[in-house]
Amino acid sequence: MEFQWYPGHMTKAKRQMQEDIKLIDLVIEVIDARCPVSSRNPDINGLASGKLRLVLLNKSDLADKNINKQWVEYFKGQGFYVVELDSRDRKNMKGVQATLDEVCAAKFERDRKRGIKNRPVRAMVVGIPNVGKSTFINSFAGRSVAKTGNKPGVTKGKQWIKLNKSVELLDTPGILWPKFEDNTVGLHLAFIGSINDAIIETRELSLELADFLKNEYKGVLNKRYEVDESLVNHEIITQIAEKRNFVKKGSELDFDKAAAVLIDEFRNGSLGNISLERPQ
Secondary structure, eight states: OOOOOOOHHHHHHHHHHHHHGGGOSEEEEEEETTSTTTTSOTHHHHHTTTSEEEEEEETGGGSOHHHHHHHHHHHHHTTOEEEEOOTTOGGGHHHHHHHHHHHHHHHHHHHHHTTOOSOOEEEEEEOOTTSSHHHHHHHHHTSOOSOOOSSTTOOOSOEEEEOSSSEEEEEOOOOOOSOOSSHHHHHHHHHHTOSOGGGSOHHHHHHHHHHHHHHHSTTHHHHHHOOOTTSOHHHHHHHHHHHTTOBOTTSOBOHHHHHHHHHHHHHTTTTOSOOSOOOO
């Protein structure tokens, strides 16, 4: 399978971000902890050049905890502030606030020396579709200020959100980039739901996911579905349908339903803590 998805509103959103970056002190980049490389838009590095950077490893509760720690060290080595995050849990926001306090203190000191007082830190929140940007903003603000949805493309325009006297956030639409040079990137983004499911062959995607799991996380499929992992991928999905009693009219096993369940249960963490990528 090849994956490319770049709807027209993303081009417009990127142009708007290029204009707004002039107003920004800090770029907060929300990425999916399960695939930190694939879920980072490579255009952001150029866009955010010269700005303070905070990387939020969101959905870290769904990823392999040991690998999360490796990614934290990796991004710190790149000169970024880094926080592991489950944006649905407000308790996680303490780490974000502590990091922002550190960023604000340095900025306020620079402003003071230049005779500027009481100007809040302006932070742009960026990320690809469906990594949880809006959920993070709502959780951090403690109120519903950004639209959320478990699918890509919910946020279509920018909006300023005043958190307090010290911080203003600029929420931006999730944007991908025009062409994935490595098809593995597209595959990983399809796994986590950052590409519109309407353009994806669910059957093919489930076979790729089964292949990854039985090679990288041996025993997970057997534990969850009681399937024989020595089978070929197509037979594994068929066996999931059999074990879950997914049957169409006429007693035919419902392969498509089994395929969709495997993908959904990976996405929601029912298969356990799984990372798709490790730092090189």
